[in-house]
Amino acid sequence: MEKKLKDLREEYLKIPIPKELNDVVQAALNEKLRKKPRIGRNILVTAAAALLIVTASVNISPAAAKAMSDIPIVEKVIKVITFVEWKEEANNSSAVIKTPAISGLENKQLEDSLNEKYLSESKQLYKEFTDSMSKLKEGEKGNISVESGYVILTDNETILSVQRYTDTISASSSTESQFDTVDKKNEVLLTLNSLFKDDRYLQVISENIKEQMKRQMAEDPEKIYWVEDDDFTAFRGIDENQNFYINEDGKLVIAFNSYEAAPGYMGAVEFIIPTKVLTDLLVGDQYIH
Numbered sequence: 001m002e003k004k005l006k007d008l009r010e011e012y013l014k015i016p017i018p019k020e021l022n023d024v025v026q027a028a029l030n031e032k033l034r035k036k037p038r039i040g041r042n043i044l045v046t047a048a049a050a051l052l053i054v055t056a057s058v059n060i061s062p063a064a065a066k067a068m069s070d071i072p073i074v075e076k077v078i079k080v081i082t083f084v085e086w087k088e089e090a091n092n093s094s095a096v097i098k099t100p101a102i103s104g105l106e107n108k109q110l111e112d113s114l115n116e117k118y119l120s121e122s123k124q125l126y127k128e129f130t131d132s133m134s135k136l137k138e139g140e141k142g143n144i145s146v147e148s149g150y151v152i153l154t155d156n157e158t159i160l161s162v163q164r165y166t167d168t169i170s171a172s173s174s175t176e177s178q179f180d181t182v183d184k185k186n187e188v189l190l191t192l193n194s195l196f197k198d199d200r201y202l203q204v205i206s207e208n209i210k211e212q213m214k215r216q217m218a219e220d221p222e223k224i225y226w227v228e229d230d231d232f233t234a235f236r237g238i239d240e241n242q243n244f245y246i247n248e249d250g251k252l253v254i255a256f257n258s259y260e261a262a263p264g265y266m267g268a269v270e271f272i273i274p275t276k277v278l279t280d281l282l283v284g285d286q287y288i289h
Contacts (some may be wrong), residue, residue: 008096053141058149061256078104078184080162086126089154091144095129097122100150100162107187114180114189116252118164119177145169153179154248159287160184161245165268173270179245183287193240195252195288201281208269209254213261225262225269235261250289251275 088094099122105111119139125148136142144216147167154161165177180192193199215233226234243255252273258264275288282288 009057011194020192053280073109076104076158077107079180080104080155081152081162083118084121085121088129090133091136091140091142093129093133094259095125095144095146096148097125097146098149100164102162102182105182105187109241110173110182110187110189121164131181143170150252154181154244155249158184160189161247163245172264174264176257177243177255177268178256179243181245188286190246191240194245194282196278197283198281199240201278202238202240205252205254205273206235206278208273208277209261210235224266246287247272250287252278252288 038285046265081104082098084099086095086097086099099118101115101118115262125146129146131145132144145168149165151163151165152160153163158180161179161181163177164178165175167173167175182188183190192201195201210227213227216223217225217227226236238254243257245255247253247255252275253270254273255270256262256268258266258268262269278288
């Protein structure tokens with residue numbers, strides 16, 4: 001049985017998962033695509049089937065499946081569900097990986113590209129965990145914990161913001177996240193650039209974050225941010241690829257992973273940017289207000 005599972009795992013790792021479809025997502029920003037044959041869905045289902053075979057513990061949420069089946073066909077409902085969940089424990093180590101899936105977009109090209117990306121991320125985490133286990137000597141303990149999941153940060157009539165996170169504990173701990181914010185009405189993926197008239201926002205947001213860092217440190221001596229000008233690790237500013245999301249109050253939130261802007265004990269940190277400092281830079285107030 002052990003050899004059979006090993007063979008199945010090796011078979012799984014050979015499954016070709018498409019690269020993140022950057023061009024597809026970018027195209028979705030410019031034009032709302034008409035409904036097309038769900039070619040990407042076939043790839044996604046094939047890979048998901050492999051996950052089911054390999055882990056023997058993968059499951060599609062029954063409650064989510066029933067909820068989706070009860071939705072009238074004519075009603076447009078965009079949801080995030082747990083597509084697969086994989087668990088494993090070995091050598092004093094454990095991994096729990098939940099893969100989300102977005103359902104209900106008429107723009108199937110955008111929907112499929114996001115779901116394929118989520119599945120690809122889960123596959124990479126799976127590979128990294130099994131690789132680390134395979135390098136252990138006989139009797140050696142891994143002492144590794146990996147937990148990956150997702151959080152629906154915002155879900156209203158206008159936008160859907162989803163966070164995918166990975167918490168890793170070994171010799172130290174770290175948290176890494178990625179965010180996607182979808183315009184539910186126009187069915188496009190929002191980028192930080194798309195929210196502003198020009199790139200002046202980069203400096204404005206960066207300066208505001210520095211002010212917030214300094215104020216928090218002055219108020220709480222236990223907080224430390226890498227913001228001092230003479231520190232070679234100092235936070236210099238954000239770029240157009242910075243993690244962000246829009247919260248339920250319509251505020252822009254800038255997010256940093258562990259060690260990006262502060263020591264590890266601070267974990268992942270976020271900063272809510274006051275809309276008043278962005279008003280003149282925003283394309284409009286549809287999303288941020």
